Amino acid sequence: MSSVLNCGRYSLDLSRPCVMGIVNVTPDSFSDGGDFLSLDAARRHAERLVNDGAAILDIGGESTRPGAEPVTVAQEIDRVVPLIESIAATLPVPISIDTTKPLVMRAAIAAGAGMINAIDALRTPGAVDTATELKVPVCLMHMQGEPRTMQHNPLYDDVVAEVHDFLAERLAVCEAAGIERAQLIIDPGFGFGKTLAHNRALLVHLDDFKTLNAPLLVGLSRKSMLGALSNAPVDQRLPESLAAAVLAVERGAQIVRVHDVAATVRALRVVEWLH
Numbered sequence: 526m527s528s529v530l531n532c533g534r535y536s537l538d539l540s541r542p543c544v545m546g547i548v549n550v551t552p553d554s555f556s557d558g559g560d561f562l563s564l565d566a567a568r569r570h571a572e573r574l575v576n577d578g579a580a581i582l583d584i585g586g587e588s589t590r591p592g593a594e595p596v597t598v599a600q601e602i603d604r605v606v607p608l609i610e611s612i613a614a615t616l617p618v619p620i621s622i623d624t625t626k627p628l629v630m631r632a633a634i635a636a637g638a639g640m641i642n643a644i645d646a647l648r649t650p651g652a653v654d655t656a657t658e659l660k661v662p663v664c665l666m667h668m669q670g671e672p673r674t675m676q677h678n679p680l681y682d683d684v685v686a687e688v689h690d691f692l693a694e695r696l697a698v699c700e701a702a703g704i705e706r707a708q709l710i711i712d713p714g715f716g717f718g719k720t721l722a723h724n725r726a727l728l729v730h731l732d733d734f735k736t737l738n739a740p741l742l743v744g745l746s747r748k749s750m751l752g753a754l755s756n757a758p759v760d761q762r763l764p765e766s767l768a769a770a771v772l773a774v775e776r777g778a779q780i781v782r783v784h785d786v787a788a789t790v791r792a793l794r795v796v797e798w799l800h
């Protein structure tokens with residue numbers, strides 16, 4: 526497995542845990558309550574995450590929280606492109622575009638992004654061909670259903686085996702289409718069409734995904750599965766999020782997608798110290 530991702534102008538070294546900072550540019554995002562809708566505020570937030578130690582930023586213009594309504598291509602492009610241009614011109618880190626839409630992928634990469642975070646594992650028509658053409662790393666995430674309805678009644682016989690087999694199949698599809706295997710990242714998709722028990726099983730068995738020989742990205746930060754353990758509101762889940770990030774890295778995650786970059790970087794230093 527490659528320990529370096531080629532994100533255009535930047536390489537992402539995965540030989541040590543890598544913290545991906547979240548920048549949501551949506552009015553209804555579950556964790557920022559729409560604070561970052563102005564370009565200037567979003568840029569300042571991105572700058573802070575980089576100063577805090579983010580190795581990569583993930584920019585999203587469509588909310589993926591349970592129940593979220595879809596947005597149009599034009600709305601999504603209007604939200605993300607000016608921010609990507611501004612960050613690419615001023616901050617020294619690669620940018621990931623969190624989208625499922627081929628046209629948004631193209632616009633974001635043209636604006637300076639260097640990776641695609643595909644929460645539907647490139648299942649949108651045209652997405653595999655677009656990603657193949659764009660030649661950037663792609664994160665293939667598992668999701669049962671779609672954000673609007675995914676938490677209504679998620680069902681699996683064996684969640685770990687089914688997520689594993691889904692990711693194996695998507696890796697094969699992408700490779701067959703011509704995406705370099707070394708540029709593919711996998712993600713079990715915590716909280717995406719999963720109950721608390723499903724999420725727990727995936728975290729307990731996270732090591733099982735090593736057999737897929739691809740870098741592993743996880744997003745657990747502030748998620749409701751963590752809130753369910755403590756009843757803490759979404760903006761007060763830092764202790765749970767840090768514990769989850771540490772456990773995930775211990776179990777093989779190379780990239781953690783988080784809101785609280787500075788605290789996560791510090792927590793992961795302890796993990797690195799022991800390795």
Ligand code: 9MG
Nearest residue numbers: 589623666712714715743744
């Ligand atoms: C956009 N987004 C929200 N949660 C996520 C997660 O867990 N993984 C990835 N790849 N993207 C996510």
